[in-house]
Amino acid sequence: MQSFEIDKNDLLRIKDALEADDAALQELLSEFHASEIAIILEGLPQESRDRIINILPAEIASDVISEMDAESHPEKILENLDPEKRSEIVEELDYDDATDIISQLPEEQQNEILEDLDEEDASNIRTLLTYDEDTAGGLMNTQVIKVNLNASKKEALDTVIKLSEEMEEFYSIYVVDDLNKLLGTVSLKSIIKSKNSIKVADLIQTDYEYVTADTDQEEVARLISQYNLTSIPVVDEGMHLLGHITFDDVIDVLEEENTEDILKISGVSEDEELSGNWREAVKSRLPWLILNLMTAFLAASVIRYFGGTIAKLSIIAGYMTMIAGMGGNAATQSLAVTVRRISLNDLTDNQAYRTVLKEFTVGLINGAVTGLIVLAVAIFYDQNPMLGLVIFLAMTGNLIIAGIAGSAIPLFLKRVGIDPAVASSIIITTFTDVFGFLLLLGMASYFLL
Amino acid sequence: MQSFEIDKNDLLRIKDALEADDAALQELLSEFHASEIAIILEGLPQESRDRIINILPAEIASDVISEMDAESHPEKILENLDPEKRSEIVEELDYDDATDIISQLPEEQQNEILEDLDEEDASNIRTLLTYDEDTAGGLMNTQVIKVNLNASKKEALDTVIKLSEEMEEFYSIYVVDDLNKLLGTVSLKSIIKSKNSIKVADLIQTDYEYVTADTDQEEVARLISQYNLTSIPVVDEGMHLLGHITFDDVIDVLEEENTEDILKISGVSEDEELSGNWREAVKSRLPWLILNLMTAFLAASVIRYFGGTIAKLSIIAGYMTMIAGMGGNAATQSLAVTVRRISLNDLTDNQAYRTVLKEFTVGLINGAVTGLIVLAVAIFYDQNPMLGLVIFLAMTGNLIIAGIAGSAIPLFLKRVGIDPAVASSIIITTFTDVFGFLLLLGMASYFLL
Numbered sequence: 001m002q003s004f005e006i007d008k009n010d011l012l013r014i015k016d017a018l019e020a021d022d023a024a025l026q027e028l029l030s031e032f033h034a035s036e037i038a039i040i041l042e043g044l045p046q047e048s049r050d051r052i053i054n055i056l057p058a059e060i061a062s063d064v065i066s067e068m069d070a071e072s073h074p075e076k077i078l079e080n081l082d083p084e085k086r087s088e089i090v091e092e093l094d095y096d097d098a099t100d101i102i103s104q105l106p107e108e109q110q111n112e113i114l115e116d117l118d119e120e121d122a123s124n125i126r127t128l129l130t131y132d133e134d135t136a137g138g139l140m141n142t143q144v145i146k147v148n149l150n151a152s153k154k155e156a157l158d159t160v161i162k163l164s165e166e167m168e169e170f171y172s173i174y175v176v177d178d179l180n181k182l183l184g185t186v187s188l189k190s191i192i193k194s195k196n197s198i199k200v201a202d203l204i205q206t207d208y209e210y211v212t213a214d215t216d217q218e219e220v221a222r223l224i225s226q227y228n229l230t231s232i233p234v235v236d237e238g239m240h241l242l243g244h245i246t247f248d249d250v251i252d253v254l255e256e257e258n259t260e261d262i263l264k265i266s267g268v269s270e271d272e273e274l275s276g277n278w279r280e281a282v283k284s285r286l287p288w289l290i291l292n293l294m295t296a297f298l299a300a301s302v303i304r305y306f307g308g309t310i311a312k313l314s315i316i317a318g319y320m321t322m323i324a325g326m327g328g329n330a331a332t333q334s335l336a337v338t339v340r341r342i343s344l345n346d347l348t349d350n351q352a353y354r355t356v357l358k359e360f361t362v363g364l365i366n367g368a369v370t371g372l373i374v375l376a377v378a379i380f381y382d383q384n385p386m387l388g389l390v391i392f393l394a395m396t397g398n399l400i401i402a403g404i405a406g407s408a409i410p411l412f413l414k415r416v417g418i419d420p421a422v423a424s425s426i427i428i429t430t431f432t433d434v435f436g437f438l439l440l441l442g443m444a445s446y447f448l449l
Numbered sequence: 450m451q452s453f454e455i456d457k458n459d460l461l462r463i464k465d466a467l468e469a470d471d472a473a474l475q476e477l478l479s480e481f482h483a484s485e486i487a488i489i490l491e492g493l494p495q496e497s498r499d500r501i502i503n504i505l506p507a508e509i510a511s512d513v514i515s516e517m518d519a520e521s522h523p524e525k526i527l528e529n530l531d532p533e534k535r536s537e538i539v540e541e542l543d544y545d546d547a548t549d550i551i552s553q554l555p556e557e558q559q560n561e562i563l564e565d566l567d568e569e570d571a572s573n574i575r576t577l578l579t580y581d582e583d584t585a586g587g588l589m590n591t592q593v594i595k596v597n598l599n600a601s602k603k604e605a606l607d608t609v610i611k612l613s614e615e616m617e618e619f620y621s622i623y624v625v626d627d628l629n630k631l632l633g634t635v636s637l638k639s640i641i642k643s644k645n646s647i648k649v650a651d652l653i654q655t656d657y658e659y660v661t662a663d664t665d666q667e668e669v670a671r672l673i674s675q676y677n678l679t680s681i682p683v684v685d686e687g688m689h690l691l692g693h694i695t696f697d698d699v700i701d702v703l704e705e706e707n708t709e710d711i712l713k714i715s716g717v718s719e720d721e722e723l724s725g726n727w728r729e730a731v732k733s734r735l736p737w738l739i740l741n742l743m744t745a746f747l748a749a750s751v752i753r754y755f756g757g758t759i760a761k762l763s764i765i766a767g768y769m770t771m772i773a774g775m776g777g778n779a780a781t782q783s784l785a786v787t788v789r790r791i792s793l794n795d796l797t798d799n800q801a802y803r804t805v806l807k808e809f810t811v812g813l814i815n816g817a818v819t820g821l822i823v824l825a826v827a828i829f830y831d832q833n834p835m836l837g838l839v840i841f842l843a844m845t846g847n848l849i850i851a852g853i854a855g856s857a858i859p860l861f862l863k864r865v866g867i868d869p870a871v872a873s874s875i876i877i878t879t880f881t882d883v884f885g886f887l888l889l890l891g892m893a894s895y896f897l898l
Binding site: 010033035041043123157160161164171188189192193220224225226227228230247248250251252254255258259261262263265266267268272274275277278281282285286288289290292293296299300304307308310311313315317318319320321322324325326327328330331332335336337339340341344351357358360362365366369372373378379399426429433435 | 482484492572587608610611620637638641643673674675676677679696697699700701703706707708709710711712714715716717721724726727730731734735737738739741742745746748749750752753756757759760763764766767768769770771773774777778779781782783784785788789790793800808809810811814815816819822823826874875878880887
């Protein structure tokens with residue numbers, strides 16, 4: 001494969017070169033693609049990042065900065081650059097990338113950077129800064145290829161070539177009227193193939209998807225992924241073309257949303273930055289742990305209520321943790337499958353009902369099988385068949401509750417408009433802890449004492 | 450937004466139309482995009498699916514079938530179609546989609562379908578069927594736009610227009626020599642802009658990424674996402690161009706890989722189909738639950754060892770579940786963040802060390818804070834400060850273990866080449882259960898009896 005992964009060796013070579021002079025460093029860096037340099041920078045301290053960006057040509061430096069993960073704070077590099085180099089780099093950035101990075105800086109510094117830019121760039125970025133970053137407006141690029149409905153073949157081709165001059169790649173050609181209203185799209189292929197007398201109006205395709213600037217980024221990702229689009233236009237309420245969003249932005253959105261899902265389901269706040277420091281991690285996770293503690297008090301109060309039973313039958317304490325642990329894990333399994341199905345938009349109402357029914361069945365079977373194993377241990381090791389029977393019933397009952405809670409709760413949350421992934425394992429395991437102890441200790445008190 | 454989501458109403462109308470004659474059904478279906486019909490079909494029984502595909506024109510039917518989720522088994526529709534209609538539909542499919550679907554059928558039926566196709570289609574699909582479906586070969590499409598290095602501007606344009614005739618969209622133009630060896634790419638824009646005397650050799654870009662047919666699909670997804678590619682060429686060992694993979698295939702791969710991550714981390718086998726029946730779910734989850742049961746016996750044996758302590762101090766039973774539950778949840782948090790970072794390729798070795806250190810700190814703080822809450826309860830509610838102190842220490846200790854186990858174990862697995870997501874919460878919570886009980890009951894026996 002031609003693509004070279006960054007390996008330890010590369011990192012060591014770059015660290016060595018950081019000790020050497022600019023020329024040597026420059027030469028080494030020229031071996032790497034911008035997105036590879038971005039990964040390297042993410043592993044280096046701030047001063048090395050600043051130095052490397054400083055010696056790279058502006059057009060490569062801008063690619064590197066735009067490829068850096070937002071979590072490694074590329075905006076800090078802009079802060080530290082001298083104004084002239086900074087303007088050069090920002091002007092090389094696509095407007096949407098420039099906006100994403102600048103938006104992370106305090107307002108005063110935003111203005112400082114924007115004042116140094118040429119007027120058109122500054123005004124474009126200022127407009128983009130007004131959109132929420134999780135919406136189509138926040139994702140879109142305002143540089144698009146557009147041709148007028150009444151353009152001739154030659155005019156259209158000239159426009160496309162001229163407008164695409166500044167772009168590395170382009171995907172869609174939008175057709176607009178004199179007032180910049182979006183009317184459709186036209187493919188470059190169809191323009192080339194057409195006779196010279198043809199106008200854009202004869203080639204226009206009017207069957208296209210679009211979004212407005214306030215459309216949520218998840219919806220944008222869904223459309224691009226469902227309809228296999230390379231790009232989707234963004235319009236205002238009057239159908240005026242504002243910009244477009246390309247598939248590569250959507251791949252990033254999907255990764256982000258998937259990270260949120262996996263974090264939320266595990267009881268981590270969705271905005272914990274993966275590479276954040278321990279302060280951020282404590283802030284994001286402690287509230288969930290305290291919530292878990294509150295629910296644990298609930299479970300503990302069930303145990304306390306049966307304190308007499310435990311004192312007389314201390315052998316049951318070991319089985320308690322087994323019933324609760326198995327219930328928690330079975331609930332997490334059911335939850336993960338259900339949340340993922342909801343995320344992938346994979347459920348109709350009728351299927352929701354069948355999903356819960358399926359999880360009931362799975363809980364019944366898995367509970368009975370694992371319950372039988374524990375029953376056997378109680379008979380042969382503890383010589384207490386009645387205890388074994390109680391544990392068998394508690395295990396089966398708790399795994400049924402696990403299956404139902406793990407599927408019904410996220411489905412219910414989805415129905416009432418709450419993100420189902422917040423039904424994290426922490427919430428779900430409350431059910432299995434409380435019911436598990438109630439079942440086991442209740443039956444033990446009744447049958448065994 | 451122009452795109453119409455499928456709502457309940459649409460489904461009801463289609464169910465009504467299924468009672469009516471073909472003409473009415475046909476008219477209703479014409480309102481929908483192929484990918485929308487695909488979603489509708491996924492919610493209908495097999496006979497309705499067969500009927501709808503039967504009355505759709507072949508070119509739309511093929512789009513619908515290729516858009517259907519593999520889990521809803523579009524190949525079953527092919528099984529039931531009459532051979533002539535089936536051939537029409539399969540010939541409209543892209544080779545990669547046709548291969549994916551046909552590969553799900555028994556070999557006998559595969560041959561039956563392939564024999565009815567024209568020779569070129571059949572031989573292309575036969576070749577694709579030889580690749581593993583999780584590799585670049587299994588993902589790639591063999592229909593590409595390629596031009597010869599020595600073609601003139603006019604020849605190149607003619608070739609591109611002719612080859613793109615059968616494709617809805619195309620992204621890259623590959624440059625090959627007379628032996629079909631890949632030499633580079635050329636953009637349509639540059640061909641159009643060039644003078645008539647120019648040859649492809651003058652315009653070729655030789656800086657491009659590529660993969661071989663056996664490259665893992667995750668690696669393909671990583672390259673396309675890292676370098677923002679619309680497509681990537683697939684070559685054999687001799688650099689001969691076999692086909693290419695487009696960004697939309699990669700979006701599907703990413704969703705698939707993310708589903709696998711979230712399932713594995715929750716102790717569900719990665720190949721459980723989300724929409725599978727209860728038999729598949731039991732098969733996928735029961736082994737993990739039995740594994741969990743084995744580890745629970747380990748934790749229970751710790752409790753059993755301290756049976757005397759519990760009999761004398763039955764109040765401790767409620768706190769046991771608290772310590773174990775909190776440890777399990779903290780470990781799951783640490784695990785989710787770490788596995789996700791590894792998935793996003795977001796960690797160098799040095800950062801791995803720092804990650805474990807960070808999780809240690811987070812465990813220390815979260816353990817101390819929640820431990821203090823429980824200490825307060827023990828003092829004011831149970832009037833037992835010494836018990837409170839033991840619980841405080843056990844909670845802090847267990848959450849430190851949780852942080853370290855949740856981060857170090859997946860990082861270690863990654864290092865030795867095992868998928869870190871198999872360090873599911875089931876494995877990790879064994880540590881927190883066993884150590885939590887050891888800490889709490891050990892200290893309780895020593896200090897409180």
